[in-house]
Every structure is written in C-alpha cells, then in structure tokens.
Amino acid sequence: MSGPVASLVVRTLLGEPRLLVRLVAWSAVEAAPAFAVAVAIARAIEDGFAAGRPGTGAAWLALLGAVWLAAAVGARQVILTVAELVEPFRDLLLTRVVTGALHRSTGGGRPPDAAAVARAGLQVELARDALAAVVTVVRSFVFTVVSVVLGLLALAPPTLLAVAPPFLAGLALFLLSLPALARRQRAYLLADERTAAATGELAAGLRDIVACGAEDRVGAAVARRVAAQAGEGRALARVTALRTAALSLGGWLPVVLLLAAAPWLLRNGAGPGVVVGALACVTQSLIPAFRGFVEGLGVSAVRLAVALDRVLETAPPPGPTPPRLPAPSDTTVRLRGVTAAYGPHAAPVIDRLDLTIPAGDHLAVVGPSGIGKSTLAALVTGMLTPRSGEVTVGGVPADRLPRAARVLIPQEAYVFEGTVRENLCYLADAPPDRVREAVAAVGADALVERLGGPHARLDPRTLSAGERQQIALARAWLAPAGLTVLDEATCHLDPAAEARAEAAFARRGGTLVVVAHRISSALRARRVLLMDGDRVWLGTHEELVRTAPPYAELVGRWRPPDRDPRPEAVP
Known part of the structure; x- marks a missing residue:
C-alpha cells in the first residue's frame, strides 16, 4: 500500500x-x-x-x-x-x-x-x-x-x-x-x-x-x-x-x-x-x-x-486554495486585459477585455448566444479564473472574495428540498418581516402563498422553471452581497415579472450586472455592454443605438409583446 x-x-x-x-x-x-x-x-x-x-x-x-x-x-x-x-x-x-x-x-x-x-x-x-x-x-x-x-x-x-x-x-x-x-x-x-x-x-x-x-x-x-x-x-x-x-x-x-x-x-x-x-x-x-x-x-x-x-x-487533491479576503467596502468591478478560454489550447471566449463597472452601477450585458456573456458573469464573481489578466472587486481579486460579498444566479435556479423559508434564507438568516419584503419585492408572494407559506415543505419537482427562478431571486435579494449578477436568471419569467424583479434589485442597491435575456433589460439598465465577437461596445441604450450598428440591428429585430410594461427608469 x-x-x-x-x-x-x-x-x-x-x-x-x-x-x-x-x-x-x-x-x-x-x-x-x-x-x-x-x-x-x-x-x-x-x-x-x-x-x-x-x-x-x-x-x-x-x-x-x-x-x-x-x-x-x-x-x-x-x-x-x-x-x-x-x-x-x-x-x-x-x-x-x-x-x-x-x-x-x-x-x-x-x-x-x-x-x-x-x-x-x-x-x-x-x-x-x-x-x-x-x-x-x-x-x-x-x-x-x-x-x-x-x-x-x-x-x-x-x-x-x-x-x-x-x-x-x-x-x-x-x-x-x-x-x-x-x-x-x-x-x-x-x-x-x-x-x-x-x-x-x-x-x-x-x-x-x-x-x-x-x-x-x-x-x-x-x-x-x-x-x-x-x-x-x-x-x-x-x-x-x-x-x-x-x-x-x-x-x-x-x-x-x-x-x-x-x-x-x-x-x-x-x-x-x-x-x-x-x-x-x-x-x-x-x-x-x-x-x-x-x-x-x-x-x-x-x-x-x-x-x-x-x-x-x-482525483488528485486540488492545489492550495488562496485564503478569502475581507469583503471590500467598494464594489467597483475592474477587468484588466482579461482573456478566458475553456481549455489550454482552445480559442479565447473573451480576449484582452478591459472593463470597469463602478460601484452601484446597473449594467446589462447583451449579445448573441455563445459570445461569452456567461463567461463574463463567471469571471466577475470569481467562479472562473482568467487565462491572463486580472478581475478585481473593490481591489480584491474576484476569486478571493468572501462568498457573502457576491451572489450569482444562473439560468437554471437551484431549489432544494426543505421548507420555503430554508430555501429563501439559505444565504442570510433574515427575520420574518425581511423575508416577506424580499418575496414581495421580486413578485413571489403569490407563489409562496400557494405553497403554504414560509414554513411549508417544498418539493423542487413540483415547481416550474419560472417558480424556481422566483425562489432564487428572493434568496439573492435577501443576501448581504454588494455585487449581484443575474445570468439570464429571469429567462423563464414573463416580461412583467422580469421587469419587477430587475427593478427590485436596482432599488435594493449595490452593483447589479444583468446578462440580458430580453432587450428590455437593456432599456432598464444605466449602461449596456454589447459583446459581439472580437469587439465590445459600452454605453447607454441611446448611445449604442447611434454608435453600434450590431446593437441597432439587435434592437430593430426585437418586438416587445403587447403586455410588456416599461417600468420607470431607475435613478
């Protein structure tokens, strides 16, 4: 032996x-x-x-x-x-x-x-x-x-x-x-x-x-x-x-x-x-x-x-994990010369990207499927380390952030067996009134009531994909994270529910990055990042319509449904 x-x-x-x-x-x-x-x-x-x-x-x-x-x-x-x-x-x-x-x-x-x-x-x-x-x-x-x-x-x-x-x-x-x-x-x-x-x-x-x-x-x-x-x-x-x-x-x-x-x-x-x-x-x-x-x-x-x-x-043991650093008071996200690829010899998905997301910003990320939007979300939250360059949040390397400092909701939301409250408070032990506030903010109050209230048992198999997303959104809203990244986290919701959830996170404060499923998410954001192959454009919706032809084409192809309300602009 x-x-x-x-x-x-x-x-x-x-x-x-x-x-x-x-x-x-x-x-x-x-x-x-x-x-x-x-x-x-x-x-x-x-x-x-x-x-x-x-x-x-x-x-x-x-x-x-x-x-x-x-x-x-x-x-x-x-x-x-x-x-x-x-x-x-x-x-x-x-x-x-x-x-x-x-x-x-x-x-x-x-x-x-x-x-x-x-x-x-x-x-x-x-x-x-x-x-x-x-x-x-x-x-x-x-x-x-x-x-x-x-x-x-x-x-x-x-x-x-x-x-x-x-x-x-x-x-x-x-x-x-x-x-x-x-x-x-x-x-x-x-x-x-x-x-x-x-x-x-x-x-x-x-x-x-x-x-x-x-x-x-x-x-x-x-x-x-x-x-x-x-x-x-x-x-x-x-x-x-x-x-x-x-x-x-x-x-x-x-x-x-x-x-x-x-x-x-x-x-x-x-x-x-x-x-x-x-x-x-x-x-x-x-x-x-x-x-x-x-x-x-x-x-x-x-x-x-x-x-x-x-x-x-x-399954050799993983290399030494760098210690987590204290949560920064600033949530400014900076990417400097970041290149990321899936595999040592694969073509880069993101190549030499420079990007700054100021603290408190509301950024929507749009672009064709497979262009690297989810990769960017993983880099910003420290779930993926770049091949080269650096990603920091408040000056702290993204992969060394304490887990409570950022929250990422992917497209397929995770819900586990247990009570509704256990699912909602997984990232923060919130009091009942705070839980009710979170549920109402993201529009999940009707769902929680139908399930039997916060103390009812929850079977994930009985929930639709949209209902699982509502539970995950309320959980993230309760989290103490100063950086929130929604990676198509509302794609299974209807446009009205999506607008309500994004507006709730914008009012909540902190830095918000939304990988957009619909172009309406870009209309609600302060700034928009368009990823299109080797080029990226950054600006407001109006600026990109004038200066970025791919964005104007993307907007032109989108037709809002009849019942897609435009919430008031987030200040």
Whole structure:
C-alpha cells in the first residue's frame, strides 16, 4: 500500500478514538469463545463426563453456550461500529473527487468530466466496502489469535509448541505474497479497463470500421487487448495460489502436529480432554480466523489499495486554495486585459477585455448566444479564473472574495428540498418581516402563498422553471452581497415579472450586472455592454443605438409583446 494510501487509511481510523475504543471492547467480547472453547471442552470432559459427573460437563458446555451468545451480541455491535468508522472515509474520498473536479474545471476553464467523476465515485464505493472488510477481518484475526494463545496457555502450554511454528510460517508466507498480489491485481484491473475501452470504441464505430474496411486491423487490436488481459489474469492466478499454500501451512499443519503430539502430551500428564480441547480451539477458532484473514485480506486489502490508487490518480487533491479576503467596502468591478478560454489550447471566449463597472452601477450585458456573456458573469464573481489578466472587486481579486460579498444566479435556479423559508434564507438568516419584503419585492408572494407559506415543505419537482427562478431571486435579494449578477436568471419569467424583479434589485442597491435575456433589460439598465465577437461596445441604450450598428440591428429585430410594461427608469 503506497504512502498516500496508507496515510489516508490511518487518518480515517484514528479520526474517531471513541469508536476505536468501542470497537476494541466489542471485539474482545466477540473473540471470547476462542479462549473459552479450549478450557470449557477440556473441563467438560475431564471434570464432567469422563469423571461420571454429567451435570458438571453440561454446566461447562452451557457456560460455553452463554459465551457464544454474548459473542453474537458483540458481533452485531462490531458491524455497527465498523460502519460508523468507515462512513467518514467515503465522505472524505467523495469530497476529494468532487472538489478536485470542480477545482480543475474552474481553474482550468474546462467543465468537469462527468464520466471520470462517475468512475472515481464507483472506486470510492469499492474502497469504502474494502476498508470495512479489512477492518473487520484484521480485527477478528488479531483478537482471535490472542484468545487462542491465552486459551492454549490456560489449557496446556506445551500445545503451543505444535501450533505456533507452522502457524507463524503460514502467516509470514501470506504477508510476503501480498505486495506481489497487489501489483498483479492492479495490472489486471488496468488491463480490464483497457479492454473495456477498446471494445466500447469498437461497438461505437462499427459502421465506420466496416465502411473503411478496417475490420481485420481493429479486430486484431482488440484481440491484443483481450490477450493481454488474459495474461494478466493467469499471472494473478499464480500469485493467488500462494494463499492456498499459506492456509495449508498455517491452518491445517497445526492440526496434524497436534495429533502427532497427542501421545507425548498424554504421557506427560495431559488428559484426553486437553487434546480434544486444543483440537477444538484450533479447528473451531484459529483455522476459521486464519482463513478469513487470508481470503479477506488477500481480496479486500488488495482491492482497497488498488481502488484508492485509482481514486488518487484520477482525483488528485486540488492545489492550495488562496485564503478569502475581507469583503471590500467598494464594489467597483475592474477587468484588466482579461482573456478566458475553456481549455489550454482552445480559442479565447473573451480576449484582452478591459472593463470597469463602478460601484452601484446597473449594467446589462447583451449579445448573441455563445459570445461569452456567461463567461463574463463567471469571471466577475470569481467562479472562473482568467487565462491572463486580472478581475478585481473593490481591489480584491474576484476569486478571493468572501462568498457573502457576491451572489450569482444562473439560468437554471437551484431549489432544494426543505421548507420555503430554508430555501429563501439559505444565504442570510433574515427575520420574518425581511423575508416577506424580499418575496414581495421580486413578485413571489403569490407563489409562496400557494405553497403554504414560509414554513411549508417544498418539493423542487413540483415547481416550474419560472417558480424556481422566483425562489432564487428572493434568496439573492435577501443576501448581504454588494455585487449581484443575474445570468439570464429571469429567462423563464414573463416580461412583467422580469421587469419587477430587475427593478427590485436596482432599488435594493449595490452593483447589479444583468446578462440580458430580453432587450428590455437593456432599456432598464444605466449602461449596456454589447459583446459581439472580437469587439465590445459600452454605453447607454441611446448611445449604442447611434454608435453600434450590431446593437441597432439587435434592437430593430426585437418586438416587445403587447403586455410588456416599461417600468420607470431607475435613478
């Protein structure tokens, strides 16, 4: 197991000392029969049945039965404790996978690879299950071996001379084979992934392969992948065979040696009950524990190491995140020479942009679809870092702003299960009168009333896209952010509702940037930014109509609906 993998496992197991203490205590209870079986059977024979006292023999067996019942309770508690112990391990790995994917997408300008995240998520589940199995079998093995040793010592110390040497030899052979087993298991897993990828590509491109007459060449390439996987499978089987040898040496050879030593034990004062008790201890406790250890660790520990290696490879930890800085008192947004692209070799979506949005400004951003308006919104709020240049808000780099200093509402609004109030107050713990003010300001009062009020349960599946936007708008209005960016956040609302929501944010104060869905949003703004390919225009609506032909053309193509009220201009 590599250093990072071992460190992650150890940190997880030592993270909850309380659970470790509970696990040790219940493990001792679960392993008690391994100690009791040797003594109870020997005494039941020697002091009971062989001595003509069947009641005494039955009492010893009843005591052994009581110990087994207690062990059953202990086994149940062990399972529950192990589950509590390893659950944070899965959460830690999933957090790492998702955080790494989001970090790479925002830092590198590329969207997360959903397939890679899904594959890493599957490896996380495998790692969690494997860790639980490893903890279970290792704990059971250790406590059982200690109980067997104590039981044989209490019964007849010479029995250990027959049991300990072959057992330790088998254990050593198995532990020495584990690194090779892990390497072969990893090689087989990688070969299996390559085979799956090759066959998937073959199935997806079958028509093109036949059209190009490349059946033989592609078939041979896939056959090589299959042959390579088969070879790795045979190598894995050879190493796995060592487990059987280790089990025979450490598990069954002690039984043979005990039987061979029985005459010597009897000549030296041990009764038949001692021999039977020692055999019962070895066959009923030591061999099952060793078999579980060999089979469980040989499969689960290797699977854990391989799965964790794959998770750490595909989801490396994100680089150090710069600390958040205090919220600036000024919300002036400045972009200086900003270039942004989705991918290191992709053409820039925004190229060397200089822009200043004064504090308290109301700016509408318009332009054709795909021109970079949402990219600009992500840059301004620090959700995306530029390839070059800098973006600041009040002099603070946008990606180091405290989260409470800005709020971004995307086109698809997020609403979660919970109460209406929990959704509205997600970004600020506002008093009831403030919540009512926010709901009324963005025109969501009728919606909240229909849902049953602020304390009603909310099921996002029952809301339309427009209703989800109204909830998100009220949530953003309540937030203490001095910078608000609406990225087509009203596109599912009718024009009247959109006008009411934008006017509410304009009256609320702070800097407002609206990525416009309708040209009417530009009419309500103080200034308009037109993005059109390599050029941008900035000015009032009237100025752009006169000086920017693409804007005049855009306005000319727009026809307001009959019921699109023009709110009074925002001062």
